[in-house]
Amino acid sequence: LLKYVEDGVLPVNPFQTLDDAVAGLMKTAVDKGRSTKPGLELGICGEHGGDPDSIWKCEAIGLDYVSCSPFRVPIARLAAAQAAMSGAAERDR
Numbered sequence: 001l002l003k004y005v006e007d008g009v010l011p012v013n014p015f016q017t018l019d020d021a022v023a024g025l026m027k028t029a030v031d032k033g034r035s036t037k038p039g040l041e042l043g044i045c046g047e048h049g050g051d052p053d054s055i056w057k058c059e060a061i062g063l064d065y066v067s068c069s070p071f072r073v074p075i076a077r078l079a080a081a082q083a084a085m086s087g088a089a090e091r092d093r
Contacts, residue, residue, distance in 0.1 A: 016047050018054040027061040043067060052079035059083035
């Protein structure tokens with residue numbers, strides 16, 4: 001996929017950063033799951049769980065947690081904190 005990203009066919013590698021269409025499907029799943037079970041805890045793990053852009057999308061769709069490989073934890077924690085603070089600021093408006 002690197003060639004497709006380099007040639008501009010894909011904006012990013014979809015195995016590293018969540019595509020907006022996939023995030024939209026995840027939002028539908030979150031909403032439907034929580035409509036049936038309000039306390040349902042949902043998260044994501046893997047490469048997407050350590051990617052800052054994906055973490056922002058996960059915060060926006062209402063996931064409870066992200067999980068990633070140990071070497072990505074510092075970046076993931078920072079991105080998750082920034083996304084949470086941004087979401088809180090939006091809700092306070």
